[in-house]
Amino acid sequence: MSRNLERATLYRSVWASLAAGLIAACGGPETPEADPMAGMDHGEMDHSQHGAGAPSTREPVRLTEAQERALGVVFTTVERMALEKTIRTVGRIEAAESAEAMVTPKIGGFVEQLYVSTTGEAVREGEPLLTLYSPELVAAQEELLTARRLLTRVSPEADEAHASAVAMLEAARRRLDYWDITDEQIEGLLESGSVAKTLTLVSPVDGIVLEKGIVQGQQVRAGEVLYRIADLSSIWVQGDVFEQDLKFIETGTQAHIEVSAYPGEHLMGRVSFVYPTVDVDTRTNRVRVTLANPDLRLKPGMFVTVFFDTQIGSDVIAVPLNAVIVTGERNLVFVHDAEGTLTPREVVLGAQAGDYVEILGGLDAGEHIVASANFLVDAESRLGGGGGSMPGMQHGSVLEPDSDTTGGSGGHNHD
Numbered sequence: 001m002s003r004n005l006e007r008a009t010l011y012r013s014v015w016a017s018l019a020a021g022l023i024a025a026c027g028g029p030e031t032p033e034a035d036p037m038a039g040m041d042h043g044e045m046d047h048s049q050h051g052a053g054a055p056s057t058r059e060p061v062r063l064t065e066a067q068e069r070a071l072g073v074v075f076t077t078v079e080r081m082a083l084e085k086t087i088r089t090v091g092r093i094e095a096a097e098s099a100e101a102m103v104t105p106k107i108g109g110f111v112e113q114l115y116v117s118t119t120g121e122a123v124r125e126g127e128p129l130l131t132l133y134s135p136e137l138v139a140a141q142e143e144l145l146t147a148r149r150l151l152t153r154v155s156p157e158a159d160e161a162h163a164s165a166v167a168m169l170e171a172a173r174r175r176l177d178y179w180d181i182t183d184e185q186i187e188g189l190l191e192s193g194s195v196a197k198t199l200t201l202v203s204p205v206d207g208i209v210l211e212k213g214i215v216q217g218q219q220v221r222a223g224e225v226l227y228r229i230a231d232l233s234s235i236w237v238q239g240d241v242f243e244q245d246l247k248f249i250e251t252g253t254q255a256h257i258e259v260s261a262y263p264g265e266h267l268m269g270r271v272s273f274v275y276p277t278v279d280v281d282t283r284t285n286r287v288r289v290t291l292a293n294p295d296l297r298l299k300p301g302m303f304v305t306v307f308f309d310t311q312i313g314s315d316v317i318a319v320p321l322n323a324v325i326v327t328g329e330r331n332l333v334f335v336h337d338a339e340g341t342l343t344p345r346e347v348v349l350g351a352q353a354g355d356y357v358e359i360l361g362g363l364d365a366g367e368h369i370v371a372s373a374n375f376l377v378d379a380e381s382r383l384g385g386g387g388g389s390m391p392g393m394q395h396g397s398v399l400e401p402d403s404d405t406t407g408g409s410g411g412h413n414h415d
Contacts, residue, residue, distance in 0.1 A: 058332070058344040058381040075336050076371035078319055078363050083312040085248060085353040089287075091239030091257075093302040096290070099231035101204045106179045107222050109134030112198050114216045116209060116227070123203040129227060131198040132220070137179065141195040144172040148190060207231040210300070232300070235293045237269065239306045240284035248310035248351075249274060255289045256307040259298065267291060267298075271308075312351045317359040323371045324349065324357060325378050333363065334370040334377050342370060344381055 063073065113131040116123055123129070147169040154165045176186055181199065189196060211228035214220060237257060241249055249271060257267040272290040279285070289306065291298065324347065325332045331349050334342040350358030363369070370377055 058378070060341045060343045061334070061377055061381050062339075062341045063377075071376050072373045073370060073377065074372040075368050076320060076323065078317060078359070078365050078367045078369060080315050080365045081318055081356075082314045083316050083318050083351075083353045083356060083358055085245075085310050085312050085351060087241060087245045087248060087308040087310060089239045089241055089306050089308075091237045091289070091304050091306045093291075093298050093300055093304060094236045094238055095210065095230040095232060095300045096234055096236050099205070099207065099234060100210075101207070101229050102225050103129060103201060103204065103227035103229065104223055104225050105132055105134075105199075105201065105220060107132075107134045107136050107199075109137065109199070109220060111214055111216050111218045111220060114214070116203075116212070117216070119209050119212045121209045123207065123209060123229060125203055125206050127203045129201050129203055130214070131200050133198045137181075137199050138195055138197065140172065140175050140179070141189055144169070144176060144186070144189065145193060145195070147172045201226070203227075203229060205229055205231055208296075230300075232296050232298075233292070233294055235291050235298050235300070236272075237289040237291055237304055237306060239287050239289065240279070240282065241287050241308075243278055243283050243285055246274075246278075246285050248312070249287055249308060253308055253310065256309070257289065257291065258305045258307075259302060260304070261302060262297070312353055312358055316350070317363060317365055318353075318356045319359055319363070319369060320371050321352065321355055321357050323369050323374060325374055332378070334374055334381070335363075336368040336370065342377055342381075344378070 063071070109132040111130055112133045115128045115130060147165065151162075151165040151169050154161045156162050173186060177183075179199075180201075185196070207229045208231075209227055210230050212226070213224070214226050220226065237255075251271055251274060253271040255269045255271060257269055259265065259267065269289040269291040271287055273288040275286040275288070277285070319333065323333055330346050332344050333347055335345050336342055345362055347362030348360040350360045352358075
């Protein structure tokens with residue numbers, strides 16, 4: 001019971017001292033009879049003249065074992081370790097741009113017959129998509145047949161005339177070739193001698209029709225997109241990574257992907273591209289992961305969660321995150337030396353990984369630091385720097401319990 005009383009008294013003293021320090025820092029009410037500078041030494045006057053915005057000075061603190069137990073102080077040893085970081089983000093499945101194809105005619109005309117009439121249909125390379133009636137195509141075919149007839153009537157001995165006929169035939173053939181009329185279609189036209197009324201457009205790739213912009217009978221112009229077809233056997237996952245995590249992501253980094261449509265399943269992919277620009281509004285950088293999709297279960301538009309398991313370092317100095325006091329101006333830890341003194345020391349923080357944080361400077365492996373209750377230790381350190389102190393403690397020495405207190409040899413007052 002006496003130990004509980006001691007602990008309660010100690011905590012009350014800590015918070016009372018903190019409250020007194022805060023009131024003083026905020027410029028509490030002054031009494032007319034007392035000089036506010038009275039009783040201060042030069043160091044305290046200098047501290048008060050810096051104003052409440054000045055950083056609090058921190059002094060070394062020394063605690064007895066009983067005080068450490070009462071405050072709940074726990075120490076840990078600074079170690080070198082392999083530090084890994086999991087970066088989590090959300091992403092969206094998209095069709096791979098490299099596997100997309102647009103079907104566009106190079107001549108204008110009218111859609112006479114649609115063979116693929118709905119979005120979402122699967123098509124094979126070379127499969128007919130539609131037939132297009134084009135007056136320009138009819139005229140070009142007639143020119144080809146006329147050039148061929150002219151060539152047959154010109155004698156090869158007439159060098160100049162024969163050369164002109166050959167040139168006309170080749171020009172008519174190239175014109176059809178530029179309109180994506182295949183060699184087989186041209187040869188069939190020359191063999192039959194009859195003009196084809198329509199042009200058949202075929203799929204350039206295996207894939208799924210993602211967009212269809214025409215209906216039967218519609219007039220189309222040269223260059224108009226009629227179909228967008230994509231091979232979905234390999235898809236992209238696009239995710240955004242915060243710029244402070246970007247240094248851990250590179251091409252080839254492994255990614256774990258979870259799709260809400262298939263709970264419990266974990267898909268594996270690798271980063272195939274890191275985009276070269278950062279979004280100025282969100283401060284994120286886009287990252288692309290390529291995934292195999294042989295059964296077409298992953299569909300463009302699906303949302304996914306992406307996890308990147310990255311290694312900060314295989315042999316870095318790291319401490320528990322709770323051991324670091326972040327003041328806003330600097331980062332501090334309390335180092336425990338062989339004599340039991342707790343000395344505040346500024347450290348440089350690196351990347352955070354779970355409950356640990358990398359230390360880039362200020363600590364060496366093997367040193368002992370405060371791992372818990374460091375805020376109470378910090379409060380005593382700051383109060384000591386300003387002239388106050390926790391009852392039963394002073395800087396650089398340990399105050400033993402008063403010899404004249406009642407309650408036996410333990411020195412505790414049991415009132």
